[in-house]
Amino acid sequence: MPPLSRWFLKAGFTALVLALLLELLLARPASLWPSLPNQALRLGGTHLLTVGWLLQLMTGVAFWMFPRHPTRPPRGDARLGWIAMVLLNLGLLLRLIGEPWRLGFGGPAWPLMASALLQLGALGLIVVLLWPRVRELRS
Amino acid sequence: MPRLSVWMLRLSLLALCAAGVHGALLLSQFPPALALAGRLRAVHIELMLFGWMVQFVLGVAYWILPRHPAPPERGSPALGWTAFGLFQTGLTVAVAGAAAPSGGVLAPAGQLLVVAALLLFVRLLAPRIKPFGSS
Numbered sequence: 086m087p088p089l090s091r092w093f094l095k096a097g098f099t100a101l102v103l104a105l106l107l108e109l110l111l112a113r114p115a116s117l118w119p120s121l122p123n124q125a126l127r128l129g130g131t132h133l134l135t136v137g138w139l140l141q142l143m144t145g146v147a148f149w150m151f152p153r154h155p156t157r158p159p160r161g162d163a164r165l166g167w168i169a170m171v172l173l174n175l176g177l178l179l180r181l182i183g184e185p186w187r188l189g190f191g192g193p194a195w196p197l198m199a200s201a202l203l204q205l206g207a208l209g210l211i212v213v214l215l216w217p218r219v220r221e222l223r224s
Numbered sequence: 225m226p227r228l229s230v231w232m233l234r235l236s237l238l239a240l241c242a243a244g245v246h247g248a249l250l251l252s253q254f255p256p257a258l259a260l261a262g263r264l265r266a267v268h269i270e271l272m273l274f275g276w277m278v279q280f281v282l283g284v285a286y287w288i289l290p291r292h293p294a295p296p297e298r299g300s301p302a303l304g305w306t307a308f309g310l311f312q313t314g315l316t317v318a319v320a321g322a323a324a325p326s327g328g329v330l331a332p333a334g335q336l337l338v339v340a341a342l343l344l345f346v347r348l349l350a351p352r353i354k355p356f357g358s359s
Binding site: 135139140147150151152164180187194197199200201202204205208209211212215216219220221222 | 225226227229230233234239240241244247248249251252253254264272277280281284288
């Protein structure tokens, strides 16, 4: 398994653990940290599961297993994948901080805007990386 | 990779892009997007869940599950393409229903077609869930 896939999978499982911790936080007694905005925690948990875990798991496995190019580099330019992984996880982190801040404490919108741009950039790079490897192979 | 998987995986990547744009508009708190938040969210969820995740997983499964020992190795191509057509039609109708100001019957009709397509995919893929090398 190439290093990029390993890191995508490890980051994905880290996101899964964080999502489960957020679910635990949502199940806390009402008297514990009542000012924490549950709506933001729920949205953060959902996106940790779908973007943080599933998207990174699927990208990592696809980068590893999709048909390789006949010419070098066989899996495409891995640098695109590394940049995508950094952008995606920075975007998720900004969202996890920015959304409770905004919804619970009237924080600014810029962390959410930056998070949106970072995640969108990451998605674009993932598509650019994987698209050429989705091709017919004669078995 | 068989042609059906190529089509499903490429369409799933396009759906990921479209879902990402909708999600980014929602997350960015861009005022015109906030006015349409309900519809944007419905389209975002439909595209992310069915257009991207379900379609990607089915496309990979059709490619990679153990093949039958005799042709057609991956099961009936006609069944596969019928399921594919039904899935794309259902997804398009469901997304149109989610995007429309008053979706009416479009969204449930689309989801019904998607469910029918998924049942066909199950029919196609279930016999291939077996140990490698077994008939």
